[in-house]
Amino acid sequence: MLEKIIFLLCSLSALSEQLCAPDASDGYKVRLSIKTALGDQAYVWNKNEMFLFRATLAFAMRNQISGQDFEVSNIVVCDETPRVSFWFVVTLPANSSLLVDKEKVEEAVRKSRNRINSAFLLTDKTLEFIGIPPTLAAPVKPDTPPWLIVFGVVMGVVGAGIVFLLVSSVVQRKRRKDEKTDDEDIGEETRVKTVENGSASEGVYNMSFSDDDRLTKM
Numbered sequence: 001m002l003e004k005i006i007f008l009l010c011s012l013s014a015l016s017e018q019l020c021a022p023d024a025s026d027g028y029k030v031r032l033s034i035k036t037a038l039g040d041q042a043y044v045w046n047k048n049e050m051f052l053f054r055a056t057l058a059f060a061m062r063n064q065i066s067g068q069d070f071e072v073s074n075i076v077v078c079d080e081t082p083r084v085s086f087w088f089v090v091t092l093p094a095n096s097s098l099l100v101d102k103e104k105v106e107e108a109v110r111k112s113r114n115r116i117n118s119a120f121l122l123t124d125k126t127l128e129f130i131g132i133p134p135t136l137a138a139p140v141k142p143d144t145p146p147w148l149i150v151f152g153v154v155m156g157v158v159g160a161g162i163v164f165l166l167v168s169s170v171v172q173r174k175r176r177k178d179e180k181t182d183d184e185d186i187g188e189e190t191r192v193k194t195v196e197n198g199s200a201s202e203g204v205y206n207m208s209f210s211d212d213d214r215l216t217k218m
């Protein structure tokens with residue numbers, strides 16, 4: 001019985017090795033930069049981490065293709081390198097000798113990208129699925145329409161203008177307060193001038209008056 005099981009497992013792994021190979025048509029290469037992402041807090045990539053990877057991918061496949069219960073065994077990994085990179089393929093739960101289409105795997109990875117990244121504390125740049133561009137890059141561009149950018153710029157300019165006006169008015173008030181004594185002097189001068197002007201006008205009046213006087217004298 002045990003021999004049979006061992007034989008079955010061996011044949012299964014042999015099959016898996018045949019299915020998964022570098023540059024496999026339905027496979028994807030994964031590259032991890034754990035040290036770049038986490039520095040001193042980097043964890044060591046080991047069998048348990050690989051199990052988690054396969055489990056998260058099985059989860060992603062289940063989310064993508066409903067009704068198909070992908071298991072960890074459906075995620076077949078090969079060509080693993082120590083500075084971590086590896087290839088993987090996804091087999092069908094119904095028939096593990098058949099591979100899931102590359103496009104479906106890509107869609108599944110895109111859909112669950114954030115969940116996969118967060119499981120390994122990595123980002124799109126430090127957990128690369130080679131050939132699958134990051135999902136966030138594409139939808140971000142249409143999310144900010146051009147009118148919003150123009151609106152933002154206009155509002156920024158208006159806001160800056162308001163701030164400039166407020167600041168300049170405050171500065172002017174301060175200057176007025178500082179030069180209050182000077183202003184008072186100037187005020188006195190102007191008062192004097194107006195008084196002089198008044199006297200001048202009075203002088204003119206007086207002139208006419210004097211003319212009258214002359215007329216009366218005449």
Ligand SMILES: *[C@@H]1O[C@H](CO)[C@@H](O)[C@H](O)[C@H]1NC(C)=O
Binds near residue numbers: 094095
């Ligand atoms: C799985 O698919 C292969 C290839 O199409 C076929 O030969 C095999 O019989 C299938 N196995 C099962 C269990 O359906």
